[in-house]
Amino acid sequence: MAEGAGVSAERRSPLEATYQSLGAQFVSVRGARLPERFIDTADECRAVRSGAGVCDRSDRVHLTASGPDAKAFLHRMLSNDVARLAVGQGCYATLMNPQGHMLADLYALQMDDHLLLETDVSAAARLREWLDKYIIADDVTVEDRGAQMAALGVEGPQAAKLLAAAGAGALPGAELDHAWAKLGEAAALVLRVGETGEEGYRLIFVVEYAQNIWDALAAARAAVPWKPVGHAAWNILRTEAGLPWYGADMDERTLPPEAALEARAISYTKGCYVGQEIIERIRSRGHVNRRLAGFHVSGPLPAAGAKLLRGGQEVGVLTTAVESPTLGRAIALGYLRREHLAAGTTLEVEGAGGAEVVELPFYRRAS
Numbered sequence: 001m002a003e004g005a006g007v008s009a010e011r012r013s014p015l016e017a018t019y020q021s022l023g024a025q026f027v028s029v030r031g032a033r034l035p036e037r038f039i040d041t042a043d044e045c046r047a048v049r050s051g052a053g054v055c056d057r058s059d060r061v062h063l064t065a066s067g068p069d070a071k072a073f074l075h076r077m078l079s080n081d082v083a084r085l086a087v088g089q090g091c092y093a094t095l096m097n098p099q100g101h102m103l104a105d106l107y108a109l110q111m112d113d114h115l116l117l118e119t120d121v122s123a124a125a126r127l128r129e130w131l132d133k134y135i136i137a138d139d140v141t142v143e144d145r146g147a148q149m150a151a152l153g154v155e156g157p158q159a160a161k162l163l164a165a166a167g168a169g170a171l172p173g174a175e176l177d178h179a180w181a182k183l184g185e186a187a188a189l190v191l192r193v194g195e196t197g198e199e200g201y202r203l204i205f206v207v208e209y210a211q212n213i214w215d216a217l218a219a220a221r222a223a224v225p226w227k228p229v230g231h232a233a234w235n236i237l238r239t240e241a242g243l244p245w246y247g248a249d250m251d252e253r254t255l256p257p258e259a260a261l262e263a264r265a266i267s268y269t270k271g272c273y274v275g276q277e278i279i280e281r282i283r284s285r286g287h288v289n290r291r292l293a294g295f296h297v298s299g300p301l302p303a304a305g306a307k308l309l310r311g312g313q314e315v316g317v318l319t320t321a322v323e324s325p326t327l328g329r330a331i332a333l334g335y336l337r338r339e340h341l342a343a344g345t346t347l348e349v350e351g352a353g354g355a356e357v358v359e360l361p362f363y364r365r366a367s
Contacts, residue, residue, distance in 0.1 A: 024036070189205065
C-alpha cells in the first residue's frame with residue numbers, strides 16, 4: 001500500500017531563510033519554490049565549471065519502498081535492472097504505462113533494508129499512485145518522504161575536495177553508488193551523480209539536519225571556495241551537459257527512446273516490466289520517429305514550445321533554451337523528426353531566428 005500525505009502545492013526548502021539572508025531571488029519550478037539566483041547567474045555557472053557550487057534540490061522528492069517483496073516488485077515495474085543492485089548501489093530508471101509513455105524518471109537506490117526512490121517533484125504523486133495501483137499480493141509499502149527529506153547538489157572539479165573539507169571522508173566512486181557520511185555532526189547520504197558535466201554528488205538528508213549540513217559546507221569555504229548556485233544557473237549547466245529533465249524536456253507523452261535514455265535507463269535483458277512490449281517493438285524497428293537533439297540557436301532566445309520548421313513545415317519543437325556563458329552563445333534542447341537529425345542541419349524557429357543541429361552534449365569536461 002502507499003502511505004503519506006503527498007506533495008504540497010509548493011514544496012519549500014528547509015534552507016529558505018538562509019537563502020533569503022544571502023539575497024536569493026526565488027522562482028516556482030514544477031511545484032517547488034527554489035532560489036533562482038543569488039547574485040549573478042553567469043558567475044554561478046563559472047563557479048561550477050572552475051571550482052564548486054552548491055544547489056538546492058527541493059525539486060527532487062524522495063520515497064521509500066520497503067517490505068520483503070519491494071525489490072522484486074520494483075524490478076517488475078521499472079525499466080532498469082533493480083534486481084542486480086547491491087547495498088550501496090543505484091540505477092536510473094523510468095516508470096512507464098503499458099503504452100510505453102514515461103510516468104516518471106527516477107533514481108532507485110538500494111539501502112540496507114529498503115529502496116530509496118528519488119524523482120522530480122512533478123512526477124512524485126504519479127509515481128506513488130502507479131506503484132500503489134500495481135501492488136496486489138506483494139508485501140510492499142511505498143511511503144512518501146517528501147516532508148522529511150531534502151537534498152543539495154554539489155558539483156564542480158573541486159566538489160570532492162569540498163565534501164572532504166566538510167568532513168565527508170571517503171566518497172562513492174561509481175555513478176549512483178552511495179554511502180552515509182557526516183558533514184559536521186549531521187548524517188547525509190552521499191550519492192555520486194552528476195548533472196552538469198562536472199564531478200557531482202547529491203547530499204540527501206532529513207530536513208532537521210539541513211542547516212547543520214549547510215554550515216559544515218560554509219565552514220569548508222576557507223579550504224575550498226564555492227558559491228551557492230540558483231536554479232537558473234543549474235538549468236543552464238545541465239542543458240550544456242545535454243541532460244533532459246522530467247517536467248521540462250520529458251513528460252507522460254514521451255517514450256524513453258525519444259529522450260535518448262536507452263543506455264542510461266533501460267535494461268534489455270531483465271525480463272518483463274510495464275511498457276516492455278513497446279520498448280522491444282521500438283528496438284526491433286530500429287528507431288523512433290522523433291528524438292532529443294541539441295541546437296545552436298540564433299536570434300531572440302526562443303521560449304519552450306517554439307516550433308522548428310524546415311521549408312515551412314513543422315519538424316520539431318524546442319523544450320529548453322538558454323544563454324550559455326560557457327559556450328558564449330544560445331543553446332537549446334528539443335525533439336526533431338529523425339530524418340532531420342544529422343548534425344549541421346539548419347532549421348527555422350517559428351516566429352524569429354534559426355537553429356542548427358549539433359551533437360550532444362554541448363559540454364563535457366575532458367577526463
